[in-house]
Amino acid sequence: xxxxxxxxxxxxxxxxxxxxxxxxxxxxxxxxxxxxxxxxxxxxxxxxxxxxxxxxxxxxxxxxxxxxxxxxxxxxxxxxxxxxxxxxxxxxxxxxxxxxxxxxxxxxxxxxxxxxxxxxxxxxxxxxxxxxxxxxxx
Amino acid sequence: xxxxxxxxxxxxxxxxxxxxxxxxxxxxxxxxxxxxxxxxxxxxxxxxxxxxxxxxxxxxxxxxxxxxxxxxxxxxxxxxxxxxxxxxxxxxxxxxxxxxxxxxxxxxxxxxxxxxxxxxxxxxxxx
Numbered sequence: 001x002x003x004x005x006x007x008x009x010x011x012x013x014x015x016x017x018x019x020x021x022x023x024x025x026x027x028x029x030x031x032x033x034x035x036x037x038x039x040x041x042x043x044x045x046x047x048x049x050x051x052x053x054x055x056x057x058x059x060x061x062x063x064x065x066x067x068x069x070x071x072x073x074x075x076x077x078x079x080x081x082x083x084x085x086x087x088x089x090x091x092x093x094x095x096x097x098x099x100x101x102x103x104x105x106x107x108x109x110x111x112x113x114x115x116x117x118x119x120x121x122x123x124x125x126x127x128x129x130x131x132x133x134x135x136x137x138x
Numbered sequence: 139x140x141x142x143x144x145x146x147x148x149x150x151x152x153x154x155x156x157x158x159x160x161x162x163x164x165x166x167x168x169x170x171x172x173x174x175x176x177x178x179x180x181x182x183x184x185x186x187x188x189x190x191x192x193x194x195x196x197x198x199x200x201x202x203x204x205x206x207x208x209x210x211x212x213x214x215x216x217x218x219x220x221x222x223x224x225x226x227x228x229x230x231x232x233x234x235x236x237x238x239x240x241x242x243x244x245x246x247x248x249x250x251x252x253x254x255x256x257x258x259x260x261x262x263x264x265x
Contacts, residue, residue: 007171007200022253024175032146035215035229036163039175039254059212061146067213073198074208074215076174090174097253114161114230114239115178116258 004094006075010055011068013077013089015043022091022100023128026117027107029061033069034076037112040088041100045080048087104128141180142190143233145214151190152216154182154228160242161230163260165250168200172208172215176251179218179227180239187226 002019005012020042030038050056055072061079068078079088091097104122117123139159144151157180169177189195196210200218207217218227230239243261244250256262 005171007168008198029146031231032144033212033214034173034175034177034231036173036176036178036231038173057213059147061212069208069213071196071210071213073172073200074196074206074213075172076213076215091253092170092173092175092251097251100253102254112231112237113235114237115163115241118255118257 002094002096004077004089005052006055006070006073006077006093008055008070008073008075010052010072011050011070011075011077012052013048013050015048017043017047019043019100020086021103022097023104023106024102024118025106026111028110030107031110031112033061033067034090036115038076038079039091039102040079041091041094041097042086042088045085045087048089139238141228141233141237143216143228145194145209145212145216145232147194147209147212147214149194149211150192150209150214150216152192152228153188153190155186157182157186157228157239158242159238159240161239162242163244163256164246165244165256166246167249168206169246170249170251172200172206177215177218178230180230180233181225181227183225184223187228 003014024039055070058066065081106124142153194211247262248264
């Protein structure tokens, strides 16, 4: 069981997983929302238990996805695509990431102009297989 | 250097003159919780900074000494300001490109996440 929360504590969550390794997203939407770029693990949505949703607000970020943030502190917690059965979770909001590792960077063609990508990671211009869900990796 | 920027939904818009050219990447626990990963910012003097639109802007007192500004509509983490300071930190990711900014240094690396490395060669300050 892993737990997590936003900065102010008005959103808390937990899940038994399975927890996906971490993928950073450099799309403009993630960059504006986070103020830099986002990095997320993910769990099956049915396995995600939001234990305090007092501050949680879902923002319709595009015609296929929503983002969950805290109205108390602005934390960028969740990203969920309408037709997918998992929820991406900001790695910085997870209490224990010791068994997770950064493995991929996606939407690299939209990256910011003031920083380099990380060497040694898989790079993609779109969603990775992991973002699409395990059912599409075959 | 002059910049313009906005949040993800466009409700918060700003412009600034003479911003610092270098971006500081912050790995403190607050920046990691609010951004979901890490935060990156330049800064401007208050008298060189102007809101074009700020109706949805909310301020969160993140500690006894500082506050963070975010958009109440889309949640974008836009600003950081020490209480009473004459300057404001501005998220690099919210600045329109080309930003004209370059990497400066990593700060609060003692609090960085354990799932990523810092390997861009920039100076690292532990706290």
